[in-house]
Amino acid sequence: MEKHPLSSSAMNPALTTLPSTDPAQILRFRDRQYSAELLATALLHYDFFSWLGLNAGASSDLISKHFGFIARPLDVLLTLCRASGLVTTDAAGGHHLTAHAQEHLVKGSPWYLGPYYAPVKDTPIVKGFLSVLTTGKPGNWQAKSDAKDWHESMLDPEFARSFTDLMNCRGMIFGQFLAKAIKPLLGDRCHLLDVGGGSGIYSSTMVAAHPQLSATVLEQSPVDAIVKKEIARHGLESRVKVATGDMFKVTWPETDIILLSNVLHDWDLPEVRALLVKAAETLKPGGLLIIHDAFIQDGKTGPMAVAEYSALLMNITQGKCYSPAEYGAVLREVGFEPGSYQDTIGDRGFMTAVRR
Ligand SMILES: C[S@@+](CC[C@H](N)C(=O)[O-])C[C@H]1O[C@@H](n2cnc3c(N)ncnc32)[C@H](O)[C@@H]1O
Numbered sequence: 001m002e003k004h005p006l007s008s009s010a011m012n013p014a015l016t017t018l019p020s021t022d023p024a025q026i027l028r029f030r031d032r033q034y035s036a037e038l039l040a041t042a043l044l045h046y047d048f049f050s051w052l053g054l055n056a057g058a059s060s061d062l063i064s065k066h067f068g069f070i071a072r073p074l075d076v077l078l079t080l081c082r083a084s085g086l087v088t089t090d091a092a093g094g095h096h097l098t099a100h101a102q103e104h105l106v107k108g109s110p111w112y113l114g115p116y117y118a119p120v121k122d123t124p125i126v127k128g129f130l131s132v133l134t135t136g137k138p139g140n141w142q143a144k145s146d147a148k149d150w151h152e153s154m155l156d157p158e159f160a161r162s163f164t165d166l167m168n169c170r171g172m173i174f175g176q177f178l179a180k181a182i183k184p185l186l187g188d189r190c191h192l193l194d195v196g197g198g199s200g201i202y203s204s205t206m207v208a209a210h211p212q213l214s215a216t217v218l219e220q221s222p223v224d225a226i227v228k229k230e231i232a233r234h235g236l237e238s239r240v241k242v243a244t245g246d247m248f249k250v251t252w253p254e255t256d257i258i259l260l261s262n263v264l265h266d267w268d269l270p271e272v273r274a275l276l277v278k279a280a281e282t283l284k285p286g287g288l289l290i291i292h293d294a295f296i297q298d299g300k301t302g303p304m305a306v307a308e309y310s311a312l313l314m315n316i317t318q319g320k321c322y323s324p325a326e327y328g329a330v331l332r333e334v335g336f337e338p339g340s341y342q343d344t345i346g347d348r349g350f351m352t353a354v355r356r
Contacts (some may be wrong), residue, residue, distance in 0.1 A: 005211055006331050009218065010235040011208060011234060011235045011236060012204075012208075012233065012234040012235055012236075013173075014172065015204055015205050015208035015209075015234060016135045016176065016208050016209060017174070017204075018173070018176055018177075019173060019177075020287065021325055022345065022346075023170075023173055023345070023346055024305075024345065024346045026256055026304050026349060027170065027346045027347070028308075028347070029136075030312075030346065031047065031294075031305060031308060031309040031312060031347070032305065032308035032309065032312075033183070033278065033312060034125055034129075034265075034308075034311045034312040034315050035080060035307075035308035035311045035312075036117070036120055036123040037120050037123055037126045037129060037311075038076070038077060038080060038129055038311040038315075039080070039084075039117065040120045040121055040126055041126050041129040041130060041133070042077055042081075042115055043105055043117055044114060044117055044118070044121045045126070045130060045221070046067055047105050047107060048067070048077075048152065049053075049086070049097060049101050049103075049105035050095075050106045050107045050108075051066070051130075052087070052095060052097050053097050053101075053102060053106045055300075055323075056094075056096050056097070056352075057092075057094035057095070058094065058095055058320065059091070059092075059093050059094060059095070059097060059220065060075070060078065060093065060095070063095065063103050065134070067096075067134075068133075068134050069107075069134065070132075070134065070135065070136035071267075072134045072268055072314065072319075072320055073129075073133045073136065073314050073320075074133070074135060075320065076307075076311055076313075076320045077133070077311075077312045078095060078300070079223065079296060079300045079301075079307045079310060080106070080307045080310070080311055081101075082182075082300060082301045082302075082307075083299045083302040083303070083304045083307035083308075084304070084307075085098055085100050086100060086101040086105065086243075087100055087101065089300075094102075097102065106236055112284065122233065127207040127314075127316045129315055132314060132315055134320075136152075136268070136316050137149070137318075138314075138315065138316050138318055140149065147239050149316065149317070150266070150316045150317050151266070151317065151318070152161075154203070154220075154223065155220075155221075156159070156222075156298040157222040157223070158349070160222050160223050161192075161226060164199045164223060164226050165199075167198045167199060167201075167262065168198065168199035168201050168230070169232065170263075170346070171198065171199065171201030171202055171205070171206070172201060173285075173345065173346065174202075174292070174344060174345065174346060174348050175201050175202045175204070175205030175206065176205045176209070176346040177213055177345045178205070178261075178290075178292050178311070178344055178350055179205045179208070179209035179210065180205075180209065180342055181205045181288060181342055181350070182350070182352075183209070183210070185288065185339075186210060186213075186257070186288070187288075188212070189215065189257050189287075189288055190212050190213060190214065190255040191214055191215065191216070191254075191255045191256055191257065192206055192214070192215040192216070192257045192258075192259055192350040193211055193215070193216050193218060193252060193255035193257065193259070193282070194206075194215055194216065194217045194218065194219070194259045194261070194341055195218045195247050195252065195258060195259065195260055195263060195275070195279075196219065196247055196260070196261075196262075196263035197217035197218065197219055197259070197261070198219070198223065198227075198261075198262075199223075199226060199227060200215075200217040200219075200231050200240060200242070200244060201238040202216035202261045202292070203217050203231075203240045204230070204234045204236055204240060206259070207236060207239045207240060208234075208236070212256075213239075214239045214240070214241075215240045215241070216240070216241045216242070216243050216255065217231075217240060217241070217242050217243070218244075218245060218247055218250075218255050219222040219242065219243075220244065220245065220246055221244055221246070224242050224244040226241075227242045228242050234315055247263075247275065247278070248271070248278075248335045249272060250276070251282075252278055252279075252281075253282075254282070255282060255283070256283065256284070256285070256286075256287050256288065257287065257288045257289075257290065258273065258279045258282060258283060258287070258289050259290045259292065260279070260289070260290070260291050260292070260293075261290075261291075261292040261293070262292065263275070264276075264291060264293065264322065264327070265313050265317070265319045265320065265321055265322065266291050266313070266318065266319045267317070267318050267319045268318050268319060269326075269330070271318065272322070272327075272330060273330050273333075273334070276327075276330050276331060276336070277334050278303045279334075279336075280334045280335040280336060280355060281332060283355040284355065285355050285356060286354065286355060287350060287354070287355040287356070288353075288354055289331075289336060289354075290350055290351075290352050291327060291349070291350060291351050291353075292344075292348065292349075292350040293307050293321065293322070293323065293348065293349075294306045294310075294321050294327040294347055294348050294349075295321060295323060295324055295341055295349055295351070296310065296321045296322065296323045296349050297323060298323045298324060300323060303347060305347040307321075308349055309321060309347070321329070324338070324340075324341040324351050327351060327353075328351075328353075331353045335355060335356050336353035336354065336355055336356065337353060337354050337356055338351065338353045339351060339352040339353060339354065
């Protein structure tokens with residue numbers, strides 16, 4: 001008998017096979033790679049903690065003014081400090097050192113640990129942080145010498161291939177967890193638009209888990225060609241299509257579900273807003289938006305692993321990890337009713353919003 005292209009035997013079985021162990025710690029080693037250098041930057045280049053000790057209750061605005069820091073990277077630094085128990089923030093937005101930071105990060109304390117960080121004081125990653133903190137512009141990917149930031153690098157076929165592999169391998173796990181957790185919210189919706197979909201792994205795991213779904217991956221060149229190959233490798237050409245274009249400029253294809261997976265975290269708030277406006281323009285009332293990402297808690301005191309990952313994102317992209325409250329505020333403004341946040345695996349999770 002001739003095989004139907006949709007038959008499950010044609011589809012890569014790995015798309016619906018979960019590992020038996022939790023990958024979180026292995027992901028964390030990598031995700032936290034920049035956090036020591038962000039602390040070293042604040043500690044050794046700005047003596048930030050001695051200053052905050054003398055200026056207890058300083059607001060973010062005052063800190064920005066004093067050090068010349070841009071709001072987004074300062075927010076990432078303060079979130080990392082709160083998550084690490086170094087800083088607390090009061091209800092009025094004033095920042096204070098904890099006893100822990102007073103003892104170990106303030107010059108003149110007998111237990112000052114500044115010299116411990118001297119070996120990472122002048123690394124290329126620290127140079128990136130010095131630039132991001134004061135200009136808001138990202139450092140170049142892994143502080144390589146060709147001076148391209150991550151977004152520019154993704155237009156280069158060789159870099160795009162290797163970075164898409166990086167995103168694809170975690171997506172093989174995250175995508176399955178997302179597909180499972182989203183099931184009760186899908187209703188009778190039948191088409192997913194995966195904006196900035198990378199290798200298309202989230203579309204692939206989603207359609208593999210839900211026979212009612214087909215999907216379109218919207219990607220820019222040269223990643224679009226990578227997606228086509230990946231979709232063919234998974235045997236899903238009849239259910240996952242690829243649309244090529246700049247997500248900020250093109251009209252998004254018609255759909256009743258939009259997925260933004262690890263996309264918004266690459267951008268500052270004006271671009272986040274622009275993408276959420278696009279999502280609102282694309283979906284009809286009742287349409288479902290899914291934001292899948294690493295989320296900071298609303299109080300911005302953790303989780304630690306996400307605060308650390310946010311340091312990496314703020315260094316190499318124009319973004320950071322946002323909280324459900326930050327997204328929720330923009331979503332309400334642009335025409336969505338935000339839903340609640342749910343954890344999945346590996347310090348990731350998702351929030352949904354329904355088009356009003
Ligand atoms: C961090 S990756 C996320 C990929 C995938 N969604 C995931 O979760 O693994 C961001 C993706 O956005 C894509 N992207 C960035 N700028 C874009 C643009 N202007 N138009 C379309 N895609 C874009 C990149 O090519 C990249 O694949």
